[in-house]
Amino acid sequence: MTALPPKSDVKLGLVIDLDTCVGCHACVVSCKGWNTENYGAPLSDQDAYGENPSGTFLNRVHSYEVQPEQGAAQTIHFPKSCLHCEDAPCVTVCPTGASYKRAEDGIVLVNEDACIGCGLCAWACPYGARELDQAAGVMKKCTLCVDRIYNENLPEEDREPACVRTCPAGARHFGDLGDAESDVSKLVQERGGMDLMPELGTKPVNKYLPPRPKDQGNEIDILAPLLAPIATETSGFLGWLDRTLEKI
Amino acid sequence: MHPAPSVILFSVLSGLGFGMLAWLGIGKPPMTGMFAFVFFFIAYALSVGGLLSATFHLGNPKNSLKAFSQWRTSWLSREGCCAVAALMIMGIYAIGAIFFETHWVIIGGIGAILSIVTVFTTSMIYAQLKTVPRWNHWTTPVLFVSLSVFGGALMTGQVTVAMYGFVVVGLIQVIAWFTSDNRFASSGSTIETATGLGNIGKVRMFEPPHTGTNYLLKEMVYVIGRKHAAKLRLLAIILMVVIPVLMLGMGAQHGVKAIVAVFSHLVGVFASRWLFFAEAEHVVGLYYGKRG
Ligand code: SF4
Numbered sequence A: 001m002t003a004l005p006p007k008s009d010v011k012l013g014l015v016i017d018l019d020t021c022v023g024c025h026a027c028v029v030s031c032k033g034w035n036t037e038n039y040g041a042p043l044s045d046q047d048a049y050g051e052n053p054s055g056t057f058l059n060r061v062h063s064y065e066v067q068p069e070q071g072a073a074q075t076i077h078f079p080k081s082c083l084h085c086e087d088a089p090c091v092t093v094c095p096t097g098a099s100y101k102r103a104e105d106g107i108v109l110v111n112e113d114a115c116i117g118c119g120l121c122a123w124a125c126p127y128g129a130r131e132l133d134q135a136a137g138v139m140k141k142c143t144l145c146v147d148r149i150y151n152e153n154l155p156e157e158d159r160e161p162a163c164v165r166t167c168p169a170g171a172r173h174f175g176d177l178g179d180a181e182s183d184v185s186k187l188v189q190e191r192g193g194m195d196l197m198p199e200l201g202t203k204p205v206n207k208y209l210p211p212r213p214k215d216q217g218n219e220i221d222i223l224a225p226l227l228a229p230i231a232t233e234t235s236g237f238l239g240w241l242d243r244t245l246e247k248i
Numbered sequence B: 001m002h003p004a005p006s007v008i009l010f011s012v013l014s015g016l017g018f019g020m021l022a023w024l025g026i027g028k029p030p031m032t033g034m035f036a037f038v039f040f041f042i043a044y045a046l047s048v049g050g051l052l053s054a055t056f057h058l059g060n061p062k063n064s065l066k067a068f069s070q071w072r073t074s075w076l077s078r079e080g081c082c083a084v085a086a087l088m089i090m091g092i093y094a095i096g097a098i099f100f101e102t103h104w105v106i107i108g109g110i111g112a113i114l115s116i117v118t119v120f121t122t123s124m125i126y127a128q129l130k131t132v133p134r135w136n137h138w139t140t141p142v143l144f145v146s147l148s149v150f151g152g153a154l155m156t157g158q159v160t161v162a163m164y165g166f167v168v169v170g171l172i173q174v175i176a177w178f179t180s181d182n183r184f185a186s187s188g189s190t191i192e193t194a195t196g197l198g199n200i201g202k203v204r205m206f207e208p209p210h211t212g213t214n215y216l217l218k219e220m221v222y223v224i225g226r227k228h229a230a231k232l233r234l235l236a237i238i239l240m241v242v243i244p245v246l247m248l249g250m251g252a253q254h255g256v257k258a259i260v261a262v263f264s265h266l267v268g269v270f271a272s273r274w275l276f277f278a279e280a281e282h283v284v285g286l287y288y289g290k291r292g
């Protein structure tokens, strides 16, 4: 049913720390690895070894440069996957009921057996969290690894989303954001966790922790003068080699 | 947004077809028998042909029947339901007109209303999307419905109605274009709100998440051809409205003038609809540094 369920108390989601993410893309790879062989159709690639490779991913890492009014610019890596919004516009637009939000834990999923591949849900999502798989013709999106987090066949430490399990920097946290006492909720509280594009009224469950304040970066390292290039023209053996090679 | 030919074809043709059905449903022109058959045949060819071409846009059409189930929330589902209802009711009316020389007024009236409502639901699929500020406005349904109504008037030979109607359509189209140009900028979404990093400073894309393209870029960050937008707008309005109005003003009931009016209008609507998609900017482009 594509009507949104009544507000659930459990809101499973991710908290992503923009301060610690190093932009390694390990979460992108582990996400694709797990999800291409589990829930639903595989995540296909087109022209994977050719000139214009493209493919379906449920999690992607952007990198931004932010220039403060004063001081040095900062590079911020920015992982993005479905935010499992409370007022998910991608759910209500679906004509078939394939796109739905679970009442029990708030996870937003696609039932691929009912999806017609119209793409309207991807249009309705502000965050680019949905991609129509070009081989299967059905909509793919982050499942919050619903097939891991409740999976009793996995060791307990693996019962979290693949991206969270993989992240070497500890930049990804998984938990119940509906419970004010949970670790993730406390983290959001402490660090001022924020919503993406709040003006669109989607009420994302996933939160982003802003980068901590950085030093101004105005001081130049005392070793810097030693790093200045010394010779602009090559001389000696290297110079001879250079000139000789030029002539050949 | 990617101007998919199947969707443009669908929305233009079925809009015109349902517009025709609406006029036929209220008995204009009041034809029966063979003449009525010809009109109904064209109207059905356009509306059904349009609907069929829309299914080419689907990635997985085998589940299409399920699309009638979510009319409570989904405009796309409502469109499907209304379209089928309109076609069935107008089918009954057409049987009366063609085979029994009668116009079942109430059935025709209901069919006419359903036909227009179908076009309205189509327009709402686009107008509902907050993620595409250019579409998220009352001008979208007003333009779609008025194009359908007066395009239908042209196709059913209502010369005067079509002529004055097209002037109105032209006005709405111009309002739609000029009010939409700033809507993305004034919607309040920026790369700063998208990333939440605005209170540190000015944000710019440093590295995209992938070196190649992907579904999102192809579908929603379409930028090709925008530089010709101004010329295309002029062309669209001339073909869609100006030439048909001139032809109708010279009394294009039949013959060459009527054909020119219809053909020019159709090409103009295609151009306008192409621009409707090609010019529309989706907020996801912000994440790729592709907006503003
Ligand atoms: S992030 Fe996009 S796909 Fe996920 S729930 Fe929100 S609107 Fe839907």
Ligand code: SF4
Pocket (backbone or CB within 6 Å): A093, A094, A095, A096, A097, A098, A099, A110, A114, A115, A116, A117, A118, A119, A120, A121, A122, A138, A139
């Ligand atoms: S692509 Fe599938 S899940 Fe998305 S709106 Fe269409 S039918 Fe629903």
Ligand code: SF4
Pocket (backbone or CB within 6 Å): A020, A021, A022, A023, A024, A025, A026, A027, A028, A061, A077, A079, A166, A167, A168, A169, A170, A171, A172
């Ligand atoms: S694995 Fe962790 S550190 Fe690496 S890109 Fe993903 S979130 Fe960032």
